[in-house]
Amino acid sequence: MSDEVKRGLEGVVVSESRLSYIDGDAGELGYRGYAIEDFARRASYEEVLSLLWNGEWPTRSEHDAFVARLADQRDLDPDVYDLIANLAERDVDPMAMLRTVLSSLSAYDEDAGAAPDDRETNLAKGCRITAKLPTILAAFARLRDGDDPVDPRADLGHAANFLYMLNDEEPDDVAVETFDTALVLHADHGLNASTFSALVTTSTMSDLHSGVTSAVGTLAGPLHGGANQNVMRMLQEIDDSGKAPREWIEDAVDAGERVPGFGHRVYNVRDPRAAILETYSEQLGETVGDPRWYDYSVTIEEYMAETKGLAPNVDFYSASMYYQMGIPVDLYTPIFALSRVGGWIAHMLEQYEDSRLIRPRAHYVGDRDREFVPIEER
Ligand SMILES: CC(=O)SCCNC(=O)CCNC(=O)[C@H](O)C(C)(C)COP(=O)(O)OP(=O)(O)OC[C@H]1O[C@@H](n2cnc3c(N)ncnc32)[C@H](O)[C@@H]1OP(=O)(O)O
Ligand SMILES: O=C([O-])CC(=O)C(=O)O
Numbered sequence: 001m002s003d004e005v006k007r008g009l010e011g012v013v014v015s016e017s018r019l020s021y022i023d024g025d026a027g028e029l030g031y032r033g034y035a036i037e038d039f040a041r042r043a044s045y046e047e048v049l050s051l052l053w054n055g056e057w058p059t060r061s062e063h064d065a066f067v068a069r070l071a072d073q074r075d076l077d078p079d080v081y082d083l084i085a086n087l088a089e090r091d092v093d094p095m096a097m098l099r100t101v102l103s104s105l106s107a108y109d110e111d112a113g114a115a116p117d118d119r120e121t122n123l124a125k126g127c128r129i130t131a132k133l134p135t136i137l138a139a140f141a142r143l144r145d146g147d148d149p150v151d152p153r154a155d156l157g158h159a160a161n162f163l164y165m166l167n168d169e170e171p172d173d174v175a176v177e178t179f180d181t182a183l184v185l186h187a188d189h190g191l192n193a194s195t196f197s198a199l200v201t202t203s204t205m206s207d208l209h210s211g212v213t214s215a216v217g218t219l220a221g222p223l224h225g226g227a228n229q230n231v232m233r234m235l236q237e238i239d240d241s242g243k244a245p246r247e248w249i250e251d252a253v254d255a256g257e258r259v260p261g262f263g264h265r266v267y268n269v270r271d272p273r274a275a276i277l278e279t280y281s282e283q284l285g286e287t288v289g290d291p292r293w294y295d296y297s298v299t300i301e302e303y304m305a306e307t308k309g310l311a312p313n314v315d316f317y318s319a320s321m322y323y324q325m326g327i328p329v330d331l332y333t334p335i336f337a338l339s340r341v342g343g344w345i346a347h348m349l350e351q352y353e354d355s356r357l358i359r360p361r362a363h364y365v366g367d368r369d370r371e372f373v374p375i376e377e378r
Contacts, residue, residue, distance in 0.1 A: 003363045010265065014358070015199075019052060019346050020188045024266040029273065031188055032056075040276050045158050045183035045339065046070060049130065052188055052346035053123060067157065073131035074152035074161070076139070077108045081149065084136060088143035094334045095220035099213055101136050105129060106209035116207045117352035125208045126345040133338045134158065138165035141331060159183055162338065166327070174287070175325055178280045182318060185273045186336050188343030189314075190266070194219040198344045199351050203358040208348055215344045216337050222260065225340070228332040230260035231319035235296050236329075245299040253307060261316030262304050270311040277317035284324035293320035 006012050021030040029036050032051050039048075043057070046067050050058040058066060076084075083104055087097045106112050109128060114121035139149035142165075150165045159180035163171035171179075189195070197218040198211035219225035238248045252259065264271060278297075285291040297320050304310045322332050 001361075005363050008265070009360075014191065015351070017190070017347065017350060018055070019343070019350060020190050022190050022266055024264070025268050027267060027269040027272050029189070029271075036185060036272060036276070040181050040184050041177070043184060045180055045187065045342070048184050048187050049342045052342055053126065053349060068154075069127055070131045070158065071152070071154040071156075071161075073128045074135050074154070076132060076135055080104060080108065080136070081139060084140050084149075085143050088140050091144055093220075094137065094140060094330050095216065095226070095337070097140050098133070098137065098334050098337060099216040099220070101140075102129070102133070102216055103209065103213040105132060106207070109209065112207075112209075116202070116205050117355065119349060119352070122208050122345075122349055122352065126349070129209070129212055130341050130345070131158075133341055134162035135165060137331065137334050137338060138162060141166055141328060142168075163325075178284070178321065178325065181276065181280065182321065182335070183339040185276060186314065186318075186339035188340070188346060191347075193221075193224050194340060195344055195347050198348055200358045202348045202351060203355055205355065208345065211348045212341060212344055215340070219337055219340065220333060225315070225333045225336040227260040227313070228315040228319050228322070228336060229329050231316055232323050232329045232332065234260060234300075235293055235320060235323075238296050239292065245296045246303055249300050249303045250307075253303070259300065259304060259310075261312055261319065262308070262310040264311075264313045267311065267313065271313045273314040274312045274317050277314070277321055281317045281321040281324065284321060288324065293323060296320075 018032065021033065022028070031039075031048065032055060034051070043051075047057060047063060049070075050056075050063065050066055080101060084097070084101055087100065092100075105128070109125055111121040111125055114125075116122075135149075135152050142149050147168070150168045152161055152165055156164055156170075157176070157180070160171055160176045163175055163179055191199075194215040198215040201214040202208070202211040222230055234252075238245050241248055243251075249259070278294075281294045281297065282291070285294040297317060301312055301316070304312075318336075319332060322335065323329065327335070
């Protein structure tokens with residue numbers, strides 16, 4: 001057995017998967033063999049869930065049945081609303097809230113006691129978790145602002161219903177299309193850190209709720225999903241500073257700061273998702289007649305390419321896009337989770353079919369053969 005250490009598991013292949021294909025040199029991403037550019041604007045998030053979970057795009061009748069099934073599962077138990085209200089009162093971080101409330105869902109799940117690797121009950125649990133996450137997040141966002149939660153509407157799709165519950169107003173078509181495309185683009189991405197942590201959890205034959213809860217905790221960090229809110233905070237800092245954006249970013253890079261939204265473990269070129277999200281960021285700026293956030297972003301991208309050879313990842317243009325949709329900055333990472341939950345579940349379903357405990361080794365470099373001294377003699 002080799003003791004070579006692969007820090008951060010870089011380049012280590014640990015499993016086979018049929019879910020997402022990534023070519024980090026060519027900047028290509030596909031789900032189940034379909035390039036994202038071909039379906040991102042034309043398939044809904046619900047269709048993508050079917051593709052990821054079942055392997056094929058749904059027929060119209062399969063799709064209608066699945067959409068209805070999801071819509072039917074959006075309500076929360078009154079106890080769950082109470083928990084959300086308590087956490088909203090304490091103004092906890094939205095990702096901490098999501099992790100906590102999500103974990104509590106297993107207490108109310110009718111299949112909680114089922115065998116952890118049973119595909120049918122996992123699909124049913126997966127539907128319930130995916131359907132309830134938007135209700136949880138929208139309720140929290142409203143309660144912390146002193147507003148009542150808005151009940152889900154079964155006649156609206158996944159994206160439209162979330163925006164409706166968040167704002168207590170039916171969203172227009174542009175907002176729904178933009179948000180739905182963001183959900184589609186964030187749904188899966190190979191063995192990213194949060195998906196891997198879900199798989200480590202379920203490789204012990206733990207259950208789906210535990211896997212998703214682990215994944216939310218992992219997504220929250222600023223090196224992963226947490227980067228999208230930091231991108232927006234950076235753009236706001238630039239705006240507040242009164243400095244030219246190029247001067248601001250030059251100072252930050254010279255000070256050794258890591259620029260959120262840049263760099264990637266797998267992509268050596270521009271993340272293909274950033275190209276699609278960029279168009280929405282630009283269009284929204286044009287629509288409201290304030291291209292500021294998009295323009296700052298373009299300046300940063302140019303500077304990072306010239307000086308560091310680094311390209312934007314998925315978190316870069318989603319930030320200005322969400323901001324221009326009026327979404328509170330600290331909800332960007334939980335919104336990432338609302339989408340990625342589909343990928344986490346798909347990977348866990350795939351793993352349960354042929355699971356083996358994930359248990360790597362560390363190369364021990366500490367002392368050995370030290371003499372124990374009892375506490376009275378120390
Ligand atoms: C959905 C997602 O998770 S996408 C990623 C979201 N995260 C971010 O945007 C945070 C900023 N980016 C980063 O911190 C990193 O690029 C990561 C975490 C995404 C990838 O990390 P790793 O693959 O471990 O790359 P690593 O940290 O070794 O960086 C390689 C080199 O590029 C530099 N670098 C990488 N990203 C950045 C950045 N955003 N800003 C400045 N320099 C960077 C590093 O300083 C390092 O330089 P060095 O070799 O001179 O020390
Ligand atoms: O794949 C990764 O390491 C990070 C990423 O882009 C994602 O999770 O979408």
